[in-house]
Amino acid sequence: MYQDDHIGSEHSTATTNISHLCGLRISERPQKTRKTGVICTIGPACSDVETLRKMINTGMNIARLNFSHGSHEAHAATIKTIRKAAKDAPFPVAIALDTKGPEIRTGMFANNAKEVILENGKSIRVSTDPSMEFSATAFNIYADYKNLPKVVTPGSRIYIDDGLISLIVDSCEENAVVCTIENGGALGTRKGVNLPGTVVDLPAVTSKDIEDLLFGVEQGIDIIFASFIRNGEGIQKIRQVGKHIYIIAKIESEDGVINADEIIEASDGVMVARGDLGIEIPPEKVFLAQKMLIAKCNLAGKPVICATQMLESMISKPRPTRAECSDVANAVLDGVDCVMLSGETAKGDYPVEALAIMHNICKEAESAFFHMKHFEELILHTKKPTGMTHTTAIAAVSATITCRAVAIILITTTGRTARLCSRYRPPVPIITVSRDEQISRQLHLHRGIFPVYYPKGRIEEWDVDVEERVQYGVNLGKTRGFIHPGDPLIVITGWKQGAGFTNTMRIVTAS
Incomplete structure (x- = not known):
């Protein structure tokens, strides 16, 4: 298929975006390395050590645990399994806790029924009486x-199960809402409820979220995906519990x-959670929200994740649709730091295959990314x-473009310099070398960073210690196949020991 060995368009010579696009070729090899992080949701389909090892080797950077389901005991066992699978991995693997958040859900059915059929045009009563929780019909x-009867009004719409079922409110009672079924179908148990256009007074952080966050701190979780964040205040409450954990705000409502601006400022990053967002706002508006949120995060230097239904068809099929491939690629071209798989890996028939396809799509899209234009803007x-x-x-970053370096080797204590480099989207990998395991894992959230945990103790001569760490990073690049003898490299270090003194950049040649 490939006609030459040119590695994508990492160093495009085009001067305008349209000339850059005109120069793209399907015969061109994609770049060797993938810079976009891939997050995989862990579930029954991939919770064993062998499958997790395959996923790590295929390119999983962050393992996501969905705390809307499962007990603490079950999640503790999964965390243990992930760490066992990642023990001999060539890079650290981060673990993220996705909170349940202040969501609304339906209850269970009478006689332990698994589902009921809602017929179009029929009347239905939505009760908030706790006595109905296990006896619905x-x-x-x-x-x-x-407070459902207090916040909706006649004419309001109630969506259930990701919008598959819709109800129109007819009247409100003290502890119930009477509705007409607009779009019916099979309704299962514990399905999500959305109230688009309705102001709800749910707490930003629930008591369950607090319990889960404390559990996450105890387990050494690296990242929190905070669900249903509507403003900056919700992030501040979560930060009181998980002070040293990255907090990523999931934006999934019109609020x-x-x-967005105050949420981005308060958080460590944002997830564009398109599932609930596509119900809360018109689905044809989701792409606008996605592009706007990604751009705002790029300007702020905060990581941004695109999630939900990216390769949805691969839950049951071995190949994605063409539209799904384009969706993933366009998210990368928009400027995301990470993409995420949900049901594809958690419950799908092809978890490793879905990850492999995501990996390949990201590489192709990154090869078409106009780095110079993005950097200039x-x-x-x-x-x-x-x-x-x-x-x-x-x-x-400017030097990598000018001298056509193949990688940036960066010695970091806190990760700050690495995050700043990632912000400007260099066209080459950023190999970070750190003695802090958690910081190394958290850096997977940032595009282009290849974190390396350096396990060796400090050498008394500081400058010798620095050079040892630089060579450690170079050796990783050689092992991964993107650094070869004679290649130009950018090396970033501090001018003296400790955090906050990174101001030295060198251009060297790999030996």
């Missing part, structure tokens, strides 16, 4: 939000989109003057 279902929006470390990061 096709005409009287339960929702676990006691969240409107308050980010520089235009960077407030001047920049600090010492910030200036060094910009200079390093």
Whole structure:
């Protein structure tokens, strides 16, 4: 298929976006390395050590645990299994806890029925009475939000099960809402409920979330995916519990989109959670929200994740649809740091295959990314003057483009310089070398970073210790196949020992 050995368009010579696009060729090899992080949801389909090892070797960077389901005991066992599978991996693997959040769900059915059929045009009562939680029927279902009758009005729509079922409110009672079934179908137990256009007064963080967060801290979780964040206040409450954990705000409501600026400022990053978002706002508007949120995060230097239904058909089929492939690729071209698989890996028939296809799509899309234009636009929006470390990061990214370096080797204590380099989207991998295991794992959230945990103790001569770590990073690049003897490299280090002194950039040749 490939006609030459040119590695994508990492160093495109085009001067405009349209000329860059005109120069793309399907015969061109994609770049050797994938810079976009891949997050995989862990579930019954992939919770054994052997499958997890295959997924790590295929390119899983972050393992996501969905705390809407499962007990703490079950999650503790899964965490143990993930760490066992990752023990001999060539890179650290991060673990993320996805909170249940202040969501609304239906109840269980009478006589232990698995589902009921809701018929179009029929009347149905949605009760908030706790006595109905385990005795719902096709005409009287339960929702676990006691203020439902107070926040909806006649004409409001209630969506259930990702919008597959829709009800129109006719009237409100003290502890129930009477509706007409607009779009019916089979309704299972514990399905999500959405109230688009309705202001709800649910707490930003529930008591269950607090319990789960404390459990996550105890287990050494690296990242929190905070569900249904509507404003910056919700992030601040979560940070009180998980101070040293990355907090990623899941934006999945109209309020969240409107308050994006304050959420981005308060959080460590954002997830564009398109499932609930596509119910809360018109589905034809989701792409606008996605592009806007990604751009805002790029400008702020915060990682952004695109999630939900990316390769949905692969839950049951061995190949994705063409539209799904384009969806993943366009998210990468929009500027995401990570993409996420949900049911595809958690419950699908082809978890490893879905990951492999995601990996390949990302590589192809990254090869079509116009790095120079993106870099120039980010520089235009960077407030001047920049600090010492910030200036060094910009200079390093500029140098990779000018001298056509194959990698950036970065020695880091806190990860700050690495995050700044990633912000400017260099066209080459950023190999970070750190003695902090958790920081190494958390850096997977940032595009282009290949984190390396350095396990050796400190050498008394600081400059010798630095060179040992630099060579450790170079050796990893050689092992991974993207650094060869004679290749130009950018090396970033500090000028003295400790955090906050990174201001030295060198251009060297790999030996």
